[in-house]
Amino acid sequence: MKDVIIIPTYNERQNIVPLIQEIVQLVPAISLLIVDDNSPDGTAEAVRGILPSFSNVQLLVREKKEGLGKAYMHAFRVILEDESVRNIITMDADLSHQPRYLPELLKAGEKYDVVIGSRYVRGGGVEGWEAWRRILSACANAYCRLITRMPIADCTGGFNVIRASFLRKIDFSEMDSSGYAFLQELKYMLYRAGATFAEVPIIFKNRTMGESKITSHIVREGVLAPWKMIFKVK
Numbered sequence: 001m002k003d004v005i006i007i008p009t010y011n012e013r014q015n016i017v018p019l020i021q022e023i024v025q026l027v028p029a030i031s032l033l034i035v036d037d038n039s040p041d042g043t044a045e046a047v048r049g050i051l052p053s054f055s056n057v058q059l060l061v062r063e064k065k066e067g068l069g070k071a072y073m074h075a076f077r078v079i080l081e082d083e084s085v086r087n088i089i090t091m092d093a094d095l096s097h098q099p100r101y102l103p104e105l106l107k108a109g110e111k112y113d114v115v116i117g118s119r120y121v122r123g124g125g126v127e128g129w130e131a132w133r134r135i136l137s138a139c140a141n142a143y144c145r146l147i148t149r150m151p152i153a154d155c156t157g158g159f160n161v162i163r164a165s166f167l168r169k170i171d172f173s174e175m176d177s178s179g180y181a182f183l184q185e186l187k188y189m190l191y192r193a194g195a196t197f198a199e200v201p202i203i204f205k206n207r208t209m210g211e212s213k214i215t216s217h218i219v220r221e222g223v224l225a226p227w228k229m230i231f232k233v234k
Helices: 013-026 043-053 068-079 099-108 131-148 181-192 216-232
Strands: 002-009 031-036 057-061 085-090 114-118 125-127 160-163 197-201 203-205
Touching: 002 013, 002 043, 002 068, 013 031, 013 043, 013 099, 031 043, 031 068, 043 057, 057 068, 068 085, 068 181, 085 099, 099 114, 099 160, 099 197, 114 181, 131 181, 160 181
Parallel strands: 002 031, 002 085, 031 057, 114 197, 125 203
Antiparallel strands: 085 160, 114 160
């Protein structure tokens, strides 16, 4: 059985190679799938340049930018065809999700169906965010918990270990979110499917290279997503 990390990328040329190198050094047996939305900055070319040195790294280049959710769904469909996959890990490309937490997250994944690298449990936190972004994130998580009733502190976090057998229960064609709200919707569908959850504290470090992908559209989608989720299942 194997574990696979999915890392969606768009204009992450500066970050992706150091991230891959750090992950492989820390967890040599793990597999990685880099999913690039045809980045104009040459992200895919940077990954291709190191593929001969890393047999456990694969690259999937999509035709155009369609958002985080579409990239993940494409990758899930590809990976879940392989019955030997045990866990799928979701992770950002900008080094905000520190690879040093992977061993602890994978260890917890032996007991739970979904393990969240959580900013909002004791011991977790965020470094380098402005006050407005801290407030926005905290409010978004409280809002999501209130509406969905999920017993999760970090509903919006993107650093997760998910058991492949539970992902196979999800009908991705029913999912509406294309941006970061996809992560909320995915957790909710897994929760509704009966998955067990655990949260492991992490420190989320703000990116130091490249540009943030947060836009007003992503914020609006995040506001509407919890309502869409609960009305969909009623």
